[in-house]
Amino acid sequence: MPILDHLWIVLLLPLLGSAINGFFGSKWPNRTVNTVALGSTGLSFACAVEAVREFVTYVAPTGQIFRKEFFDWIFTGASGGNFRVGFDLQMDHLTVVMVLVVTGVGFLIHIYSTGYMAHEGGYYRFFSYLNLFMFFMLTLVLAANYVLLFVGWEGVGLASYLLIGFYFLRRSAADAGKKAFIVNRIGDFGFMLGMFLLYRTFGTLDFSQLFAAASNPAWAREGWAVFGTFTVASLLLFMGACGKSAQLPLYVWLPDAMEGPTPVSALIHAATMVTAGVYVVARSHILFEHSETALVVVAVVGCATAFFAASIGLVQTDIKRVLAYSTVSQLGYMFLACGVGAFGAGIFHLMTHAFFKALLFLAAGSVIHAMGGEQDMRNMGGLSSKIKVTYRTMLIATLAITGAPLFAGFFSKDAILLAAYERETGMHPLYLVGLCTALLTAFYMFRLIFLTFHGKPRYDEHHVHVHESPWSMLGPLVILAALSIFGGWFALPSFLPGGRDYFKNFLSAVFPAPEAAQALSESAAHSLEITLAIVAIAAGTVGFLVAYWLYLRQPQKPAEIARSLEPVYKTLVNKYYVDELYAAAVVRPLIWISDHVLWKIVDVDAIDGTVNGIAHGATAVGDSVRHAQSGNARSYAVWVVVGALVIIAILFWPSLRPMLGMVTK
Amino acid sequence: MSAALLTFFALATLATVGALSLILQRHPIHSALSLIVVMVAIAGLYLLMGAEFVAAVQIIVYGGAIMVLFIFVIMLLNAGVEERTDFSKLAKFGGLPLALALTGLLAAAMVRHGSAIPNPDTPGALASTETLSTLLFTTFVYPFELTSFLILVAIMGALVLAQREKN
Amino acid sequence: MAEYGFWILTLIKIVLLLIVVLTANAYLTWFERKVVAHMQTRMGPHRVGPHGLLQPAADGLKFLFKEDVMPDGVDKLVYMLAPFLALTLSLTSLAVIPFGPKPLPFTFFGHQIDLWITNPNIGLLVLFAITALGVYGIALAGWSSNSKYPLLGGLRSSAQMVSYELTLTLSVVGVVLMANSFSLTEIIKQQDSSKYGLLGWNLFGIHSFTQVIGFLCFFIAAVAETNRVPFDLPEAESELVAGFHTEYSSFKFAMFFIAEYTSMITVSCLTTILFFGGWNSPFPASWGFTLYLPSLLLIPFGLWLVYDGIKYETLFGRLVLPVVGAALAAIGLALILFPGANEFIQAPFWFLSKVFFFLFFYVWVRGTLPRFRYDQLMNIGWKLLLPVSIVNVIITAAVVLLRATP
Amino acid sequence: MVPTQYYLVLSAILFGLGAVAFVFRRNIITIFMSIELMLNAVNLAFVAFSQARGKLDGQIFVLFVIVVAAAEAAVGLGIIILTARNRQSLNVERVDLLKL
Secondary structure: OOHHHHHHHHHHHHHHHHHHHHHHHOOOOOHHHHHHHHHHHHHHHHHHHHHHHHHHHEEEEEEEOOOEEEEEEEEEOOOOOOOOEEEEEEHHHHHHHHHHHHHHHHHHHHHHHHHHHHOOOOOHHHHHHHHHHHHHHHHHHOOOOOHHHHHHHHHHHHHHHHHHOOOOOOHHHHHHHHHHHHHHHHHHHHHHHHHHHHHHHHHEEEEEHHHHHHOOOOOEEEOOOOOOOHHHEEEHHHHHHHHHHHOOOOOOOHHHHHHHHHHHHHHHHOOEEEEEHHHHHOOHHHHOOOOHHHHHHHHHHHHHHHHHHHHHHOOEEEEEHHHHHHHHHHHHHHHHHHHHHHHHHHHHHHHHHHHHHHHHHHHHHHHHOOOOOOOHHHHOOOOOOOHHHHHHHHHHHHHHOOOOOOOOHHHHHHHHHHHHHHHOOOOHHHHHHHHHHHHHHHHHHHHHHHHHHHOOOOOOOOOOOOOOHHHEEEEEEEHHHHHHHHHHHOOOOOOOOOOOOOOHHHHHHHOOHHHHHHHOOHHHHHHHHHHHHHHHEEEEEHHHHHHHHHHHHOHHHHHHHHHOHHHHHHHHOHHHHHHHHHHHHHHHHHHHHHHHHHHHHHHHHHHHHHHHHHHHHHHHHHHHHHHOOOOOOHHHHHHHHHHHHHOOOOOEEEEEEEHHHHOOO | OOHHHHHHHHHHHHHHOOOOOOOHHHHHOHHHHHHHHHHHHHHHHHHHHHHHHHHHHHHHHHHHHHHHHHHHHHHHHOOOOOOOOOOOHHHHHHHHHHHHHHHHHHHHHHHHHHHHOOOOOOOOOOOHHHHHHEEEEEEEHHHHHHHHHHHHHHHHHHHHHHOOOOO | HHHHHHHHHHHHHHHHHHHHHHHHHHHHHHHHHHHHHHHOOOOOOOOOHHHHOOOOHHHHHHHHHHHOOOOOOOOHHHHHHHHHHHHHHHHHHHHOOOOOOOOOOOOOOEEEOOOOOOOOOOOHHHHHHHHHHHHHHHHHHHHHOOHHHHHHHHHHHHHHHHHHHHHHHHHHHHHHHHHOOOOOOHHHHHHOOOHHHHHHHHOOOOOOOOHHHHHHHHHHHHHHOOOOOOHHHHHHHHHHHHHHHHHOOHHHHHHHHHHHHHHHHHHHHHHHHHHHOOOOOOOOOOOOHHHHHHHHHHHHHHHHHHHHHOOOOHHHHHHHHHHHHHHHHHHHHHHHHHHHHHHHHHHHHHHHHHHHHHHHHHHHHHHHHOOOOOOHHHHHHHHHHHHHHHHHHHHHHHHHHHHHOO | OHHHHHOOOHHHHOOOHHHHHHHHHHHHHHHHHHHHHHHHHHHHHHHHHHHHHHHHHHHHHHHHHHHHHHHHHHHHHHHHHHHHHHHOEEHHHHHOOOOO
């Protein structure tokens, strides 16, 4: 297993690319930078594929995961402790999915960026950051223990910060970067606490040992509202996940993150990084499954976020922000899936979402590129004829995300809804909310399509010269489009001809199927699935029709509705005033404290006072002692002699005392 | 009193007298000459202890290079009899007694503790040049390379100091 | 008697060696003047004694009876010390030179009589130590004379000698590496010529590696160390009157003179030992007839001397020369008659003849080459000889290593 | 056979005399020489110890000390020459300003 045994290569390549570009790229022409960046990521992708092949052929049949320790990073064994964190990488079915998604989509987006960023300044910087992100993301997904995972976790945070603030001359971009960073810190705080708790409980943070210990039947499953170790630990981990994956209440940074270049939004804030939270939850599903509460919280938060974000997305006019909110809401779906115990479905949705959301962003980027930087959909329209490829691919992506039959999103979303439905009894609130969200999704996505590509052009055609993007950008679009269609077919549900839930079975090595599935009989399950699928399709259709009616038939209607529903509209447009709320609740008090306490009292009086005091003291002492330093070397010599005398006296004192006695006598 | 002991005392007296005259001579050249005497005497002591290589190096490097350098500089600067200034009161009153006290203290310490140190059983047996060099190039090779580097640095420093500033 | 025998023996050796060397010095001056003269197609000293053979004695007397001037304002101690230092050191260095392998056939109160005064394991280092100290004689002389030409000469010489000492030392490292010892006898033993003849010498180094480069560096540096032409800047009469010994007269001057010639002898011995196989004969042991070379040299020379003496113009010459010639011839004959003695004489014979050759070389150079300029001197020392000798050391070390580990 | 103690006492005395010279003399060169004297005294002690302990390390150390002394002399004398050029004096007591 040449590559699998040297899994670090997959990581190292992007790091290398990043370093080379970062250190030497500034003087190089774009072509060289491309070669380095694309070469490193492409090779990394190839290695990943090979590694996966080896894993599937050699390791997977044996039914265990591949795990290799490369070197000790932290090891307190020498000093008595037994805490070991190694640079250990592991590969199991879950990792396979993540690695392929990260490297594959990442590579495509690298290609796209060469076209999109061609005329930007700081070209090498951009690719250096992008490769750095790849490195950390791979560390995150390949890590075999929480600490190493956390390294990747923080690393992607850093990369995201750098890339959001890529246009650091634009104040809004810089602020957005800071916002993302700080909000993530809140989540990471929880994450670290979770790690501490886990270590304190199990004495290890290594996945295999930890989960082995956790799945030990001695641990009872903690029921509803029982706050045992598992519940607390899971909730703390989930807090981190919320930060990273922009769930309520920490989602606020993601929409602003759209300040970064569009490929960044596609790669980091849609396809890969933001799904890290889902990955962590799925990775530690054993812990979550031990706690009723945690699962419910995850499900509810996810569901709420999905609806909440979707509702905001309804009225946004900035094309990228719409997509951002849709991302948030889709992430909510994934967490919903995890919350109802259908981790497989969640991961599956993660994958499909990576495909079509990346595609959406890239296409949006292509649109913006075509419009010469224009992002407001109100100033677009009727582009479908001018930029055909972009239009078609984006349409495919839209169909996929809205869950049109046989598109990727269809299967994943249905799987989630089905799981949600099966999971709970009674009113099925989660399911219903999820369904509404699906409807809303269909609405705002088609609203985006119609506003952008159909209707009359609403821009000044004399100034804006719409033009199709170069193939370096369109190529990835096409490939991703293909994936958005066929990517779902891994998981053809068994009720369809030829479908055999391949994906679920594939992941079943990691996630044993939830009990509810076995509860129903085969046929009943199928009939239920079919019904739910039809319902979902119906919902999607409704959303589509509404959007069609509002934005193509009577374009003036939306304004009227907005006027008639003034308060609701305002709330939505202002995103439920969440940012203002946070500003009032957290930011301003902080500023006040830092200004009046930390600055005026602590810094000026205490710290500066101390420092200056020391300085003055030193000056005073110096003034008095200065006279010893006459500059006359002989005096210094005498001082040296005195020092020598003292030292020798100390050394030989015991034996010298009697002699002194003799002298005095 | 064995021949070795006689030799030792002769050489020791020579060294001490040389050191004293280094202090008392007023002209740097005489001081330098007395220092050379001390060095030769010490080389003789090395021989007495059987450290012949060290003795040879002592004479070649100290006597043949370093002291020549000193005399060369004295000649070059045409240094005359030193002037006896006493700007430093500390040195004038405190210096001599303190330094003598240091001497006495050291000597006393050695007298009291020296007897604890074992005496060599076979004089000069170990000091074969070959073993010395083997040790130097195996165990102490890194320090050795370091000294070579040090010398390089010193050469550079001397060059920089020696060249007259262009103007 | 017996327990002090060693000391007495050594004392006797020293006295003998002193007498021999001093006489040799004296006649070296005569030899030099003769050779240079003939190179310049002159007769050279010819008045005092037959072929001017008594010239050295006359010079010695002259030195003794001249007034010993003590210039005004000199540093008396140092002024006296300098020539003593120079002479003593140069004479001392002879003490470690071995003249032959085998001790004399008879013993002295049970002590065997070797052909050297002492033979320390670090003979070479001792020689270098003495050479290193040799600077002081000249430098101090230059300084203490309290006059500008000597001072300049002293400065020059100290700088020159310190510079060339490096090359001198480095150039023999190769030899030491091959002999794996600092002992001169060891070095000579290692150049055993019984098998390949003179190819065994370090110069050709069939045993490990040729030291031609080392020899050249060494000899040039040695000439510089002895302040001889073409490196005699410390006493460059055209620029510095007489250099460091301008202010010296009569016997102190003679001391410098003797010191210089003695160090010439020492250097010649050293060159012989280090590079020319010491007392090893240049012919393989299998060539038996070479045993009679001494006789073959002595007898014809003696006969020629007799012939030349008979028709010499002065009566004195007519009396002395034939006697001397006859004596030499007789010695040659005796060597043939007593193979034991002949056998014993071989080693010293070769040794001395080589030394004689180098002394001749010194004179030859003096008669031939002009003096270097000071900057040329420094350039040669630092920029040519030193690097070359270092390279030589490296190469030799590599070869020795390769030979040691096949 | 000479007891090691004798060597040590001698080296102590020499070192002390070096210190005396160090504070007693005014001529920079002489002071420098007194430093060399102290170094020599220390070397003597080193060799004595190496003999006493029957190990060569002491002698090795002496070699290093000699090397350092050589380097020191090269640089130090260079400095002395410069000082003498700039101040027209070799008296340390006249060299009490960092810059002229």
